[in-house]
Amino acid sequence: MSNIQFDRIALIGIGLIGSSIAHDIKRLGIAKEVVISTRSAETLKRAEELKLGDRYTPSSAEAVKGADLVIVSVPVGASESVAKEIAAHLKPGAIVTDVGSTKASVIAQMQPHMPSNVYFIPGHPLAGTEKSGPDAGFPGLFKGRWCIFTPVPGTDETAIKTLRTFWETLGSRVDEMDPEHHDKVLAIVSHLPHLIAYNIVGTADDLETVTESEVIKYSASGFRDFTRLAASDPTMWRDVCLHNRDAILEMLSRFSEDLASLQRAIRWGDGDKIFELFTRTRAIRRSIVEAGQDVDVPDFGRHALDVKE
Ligand SMILES: NC(=O)C1=CN([C@@H]2O[C@H](COP(=O)(O)OP(=O)(O)OC[C@H]3O[C@@H](n4cnc5c(N)ncnc54)[C@H](O)[C@@H]3O)[C@@H](O)[C@H]2O)C=CC1
Numbered sequence: 001m002s003n004i005q006f007d008r009i010a011l012i013g014i015g016l017i018g019s020s021i022a023h024d025i026k027r028l029g030i031a032k033e034v035v036i037s038t039r040s041a042e043t044l045k046r047a048e049e050l051k052l053g054d055r056y057t058p059s060s061a062e063a064v065k066g067a068d069l070v071i072v073s074v075p076v077g078a079s080e081s082v083a084k085e086i087a088a089h090l091k092p093g094a095i096v097t098d099v100g101s102t103k104a105s106v107i108a109q110m111q112p113h114m115p116s117n118v119y120f121i122p123g124h125p126l127a128g129t130e131k132s133g134p135d136a137g138f139p140g141l142f143k144g145r146w147c148i149f150t151p152v153p154g155t156d157e158t159a160i161k162t163l164r165t166f167w168e169t170l171g172s173r174v175d176e177m178d179p180e181h182h183d184k185v186l187a188i189v190s191h192l193p194h195l196i197a198y199n200i201v202g203t204a205d206d207l208e209t210v211t212e213s214e215v216i217k218y219s220a221s222g223f224r225d226f227t228r229l230a231a232s233d234p235t236m237w238r239d240v241c242l243h244n245r246d247a248i249l250e251m252l253s254r255f256s257e258d259l260a261s262l263q264r265a266i267r268w269g270d271g272d273k274i275f276e277l278f279t280r281t282r283a284i285r286r287s288i289v290e291a292g293q294d295v296d297v298p299d300f301g302r303h304a305l306d307v308k309e
């Protein structure tokens, strides 16, 4: 039994993140009842087959009725339509949160529709994989991972504390920051790496017509790591690009400048410059490893199996 329990939790969207949350709610006994809603009938049926909740409905309005906690886990571009659908049906005093990878846009899409008698607290668990859909979720995904809240100033502290306890029960560490800062930080640490991966795999694919199957045949682990990220959900990442446009463009422009500088060093044989950069970046990796933040996907898959059912 956990140190927090809700009478009813509504999960809107039951892909990788929604289903991982569902597994943990069940495993940890965090809700007396879990109601699941998602747009596609096929996904909803699959959620039921996987026994991810107690009730299933195609209507998000129906799902949120009487729920104390509502967690929206849909691609960020669908946030406004979900907010519009659920707004009039929310229970007074309910906490409404989301898990979207971008925050300023989600707030702009959802906040205007939220009634004044509910607590809207945007959130973002920094945990995931390249997989999507209800079969991709697993218990323990959020263990040891950060969850960032970006509440609007003046949000009720008790509601924030309740949501914090929820994520801490799932094993996460919670931080708060303003949405614009979140979007800039995530642009460099998450969004840009995905874009670089999509781009390099696309370039290799274009070259494949020249080299035939060599790209796949000789792909070393470095390239394979990129293919994992580049296999991430196209809808989700299209939405991230469109909804964190300014921060991503800013980081892409910094990245392109630095890449041009590296290109120049290679062209002019400036070994010292190349060596200095590679030495600096190696130290960063070492400090991440020392801080215990180097858990990659296979590892946290293993952690997930460690959690007690
Ligand atoms: N995949 C990842 O590693 C992470 C994703 N996120 C964020 O979590 C959110 C969900 O991502 P995933 O679970 O990976 O995606 P997913 O593709 O696995 O699942 C998305 C779910 O949303 C549903 N959906 C789509 N449009 C909808 C609508 N208009 N109304 C109701 N349901 C709708 C789909 O049917 C599906 O159940 C996204 O906002 C993403 O940015 C956050 C952290 C990590």
Ligand SMILES: O=C(O)C(=O)Cc1ccc(O)cc1
Pocket: 100, 101, 125, 126, 127, 128, 129, 130, 190
């Ligand atoms: O699969 C990976 O390596 C990820 O980086 C997962 C991820 C994707 C999107 C997020 O907003 C947070 C985490």
